[in-house]
Amino acid sequence: MLRLIFRASLLFLAFTAPAAAEKVDLELVLAVDISGSIDADEARLQRQGYVEAINHPAVMAAIHSGYYKRIAVTYIEWAGDPYQSILADWAVVHDAASAKAFADIIAGQPIDTAQWTSISGAIRFGMDMFALSPYQARRRVIDISGDGANNNGLPILPMRKRAVEAGFVINGLPIVNGRPSRFGMPQIPNLDKYYRECVIGGTGAFLIVANGFQDFARAIRRKLILEIAGRPVPERPDTARLRSSVVLADYQKPARDCMDGERWLQMHFDDF
8 A cells, every 4th residue: 555655656746746947058048139229121130140140050060069969049139128029939959950940930020129228138138038948058148249338227237247146148249330320329439348348247258249230140150159169269369459359258357337328328319
């Protein structure tokens, strides 16, 4: 009788206990800027860049270099603090078919843009996405791409600090183009430096600069390969402000208060 009760208890636990989370090499939030400084054509170039990168054989080779040979990924687009949209929810990418399925979801979504730029809001939303992930990985990365500095919502530094202290890594892909937005507001100077000092953070964090939207596909492909493979990124000299190069983070001595975007918006607000 005791054996029957014990077996019945095991069966009950088997059917009622939550399933163990599927293990992957990386949980990756792709957080893409669609703020007002990005027009519809530029938003399409960004979207197409991600679609091409996810389907690229070199990205798949990076995935297969991991222990589990699979990653979990989700794709969101963001603008001002109230605007974050999930275009493709968490999914596992492990082969060409699963990569294509995920990329097709992204490609099939309508193009949208919204006002303001809240990188802090994107980081906060990215952290919330990990709480909803049904997967488990030792590395959890928020991948921020955009063409402007934080100018809406909470300041960037406290949010970055919160993410890094929680064990997340924030990598960056600033799109440096030097041209005014469709509303006439110029891009903040030295956006790549701003991303380095104010956005990226965590162990092994890095950024790759896209030299305009036409360079975005190449930049995001290289960036995905590096962060998926999880290998140390070799530092390159920055003597000539190398565009499209890998730049490592320096967290020890912040150069400024990182309110550049907020001040830049205030300075030019009357112009647009």
